[in-house]
Amino acid sequence: MYHVRQLPGTVDARYPKDCANGAAPLGIDTLTVTGPAGSGSAACWSICEGSDGGLLPNSITSISEGAPGDYTIMLARPITPGSCTTITYDGAGTAQTTKFSFLPGDVSGNGTASPGDIMELIDILNGMSMPVWDVYSTDVDASGVTGAPDILAIIDVLNGADCFAPWNAITVETGDTCGNCPIATP
Ligand SMILES: [Ca+2]
Numbered sequence: 001m002y003h004v005r006q007l008p009g010t011v012d013a014r015y016p017k018d019c020a021n022g023a024a025p026l027g028i029d030t031l032t033v034t035g036p037a038g039s040g041s042a043a044c045w046s047i048c049e050g051s052d053g054g055l056l057p058n059s060i061t062s063i064s065e066g067a068p069g070d071y072t073i074m075l076a077r078p079i080t081p082g083s084c085t086t087i088t089y090d091g092a093g094t095a096q097t098t099k100f101s102f103l104p105g106d107v108s109g110n111g112t113a114s115p116g117d118i119m120e121l122i123d124i125l126n127g128m129s130m131p132v133w134d135v136y137s138t139d140v141d142a143s144g145v146t147g148a149p150d151i152l153a154i155i156d157v158l159n160g161a162d163c164f165a166p167w168n169a170i171t172v173e174t175g176d177t178c179g180n181c182p183i184a185t186p
Pocket residue numbers: 138139140141142143144145146147149150
């Protein structure tokens with residue numbers, strides 16, 4: 001696990017798992033959300049993923065409040081690749097939701113993994129464009145830095161080489177297809 005925070009709207013383009021340990025999914029397991037100040041009670045918060053990718057259902061393991069209204073939410077495991085992960089606050093009668101996405105290979109952050117993302121990464125490496133989400137969108141091989149090996153990594157991710165499922169032409173679930181989420185209504 002990366003143990004880094006992901007802000008709403010970020011797309012994680014990196015490896016979905018460690019090929020040397022298929023039982024250990026990689027990705028973002030710590031989320032940053034905002035809500036009413038002083039609402040850190042676990043009973044106020046819930047998580048839903050549109051699909052679980054065959055993994056055990058995810059859950060919130062802890063919630064901590066930094067500055068008033070700024071919450072850090074730790075999850076039992078990283079958010080599911082390709083899925084829409086919804087965090088809901090429903091503690092004051094009005095549900096608020098925040099959505100997160102993790103799509104391996106989607107360097108450009110447009111919601112679809114495709115060969116165009118290879119060119120996007122090459123442009124970034126050549127200084128022709130800026131990464132959309134910094135290391136989330138460029139460090140495809142999860143080495144900690146962005147470099148030429150990430151070009152080979154994204155080809156593997158798109159084609160399904162090594163231990164990966166093919167992510168080419170996969171589109172991340174959007175809010176609309178996240179309807180499996182039983183979001184409570186006040
Ligand atoms: Ca890298």
